[in-house]
Amino acid sequence: MAESAGKKKVVRVDFAFRRELAEKVEGNLASFCYQCGACVGDCPAMTYTDDFNPRQIMLKVLYGLGEELIGDExxxxxxxxxxxxxxxxxxxxxxxxxxxxxxxxxADRGQYPPGVEKVINAFLTEGRTVAMNPAIDKNRARFGLPPLSPVPMDEILILIEASTGEGKES
Ligand code: SF4
Ligand code: SF4
Structure with a gap:
């Protein structure tokens, strides 16, 4: 419960959020958090942003505060x-x-910032998280490195299909 203008505000655990998270790979690990705070000491996101704190995020997961964690923005x-x-x-x-x-x-809800969309598109079209451009090979040449070889997109697409379940025969 939280105090708000003299009244007790009841915070309800969003069990649907917790169940959905628990089904993701490693999504259930927050259940083992005992709130010691050791994770905050070296967190660069916490250093450079006001509201980011991994200990608090794990606590919100335990409370099932899905709206606060995975809402817009x-x-x-x-x-x-x-x-x-x-x-x-x-x-x-x-x-x-x-x-x-x-x-x-x-991402399952189609909710991600434009920068992430760029990375997804680059990966789906070129198999790289950063789209190729001539400056990359030019910089590599300066250090005596050969040009990057093309990514085998057919193999990448097989891996994507296997991990998303798409393209499987029933
Ligand atoms: S997640 Fe952070 S607060 Fe929780 S047990 Fe681990 S180090 Fe401690
Ligand atoms: S919460 Fe993210 S940014 Fe912070 S230490 Fe963990 S991985 Fe790094």
Whole structure:
């Protein structure tokens, strides 16, 4: 319960959100969080943004505050996937993985920032998360490196189909 203008505000656990998250890979790990705060010390997203805090995010997961976590303009996209939190956590919670699972929930709803859409499109068309451009090979040449070889898109598409279940025969 939370105080609001003299009244107690009841916070209801969103079990549907928690169930959906638990079905994602590593989505259920927040259940082991005992709120020690070790994950916050080296978190770059916390250093550079006002409202980001992996310990608080795990607490919100435990409370089932889905709307606050995966609503429009979610601050979870600030996570850099650096995994510092996972290395520090004594409970092996891997907050980074829990956050990725919630990003996947948002992606399932078609809810992601334009920068992420660019990465998705580059990956689906070129098999790379950064679209190729002549400057990349030019910079590589400066360091004596050969041009990047083309990505085998047919193999990438097989992996995407296998992981999403699309294209499987029933
Ligand atoms: S370090 Fe692990 S157990 Fe501690 S608050 Fe962070 S996620 Fe929870
Ligand atoms: S992976 Fe963990 S430490 Fe790194 S930005 Fe995300 S929450 Fe912070």
């Amino acid at each position: 979610s601050y979870l996209w600030e996570c850099t996937n650096c995994y510092n939190c996972a290395e520090r956590c004594p409970q092996e919670v891997k907050p980074a993985e829990v956050i990725i699972s919630m990003k996947n929930m948002m």
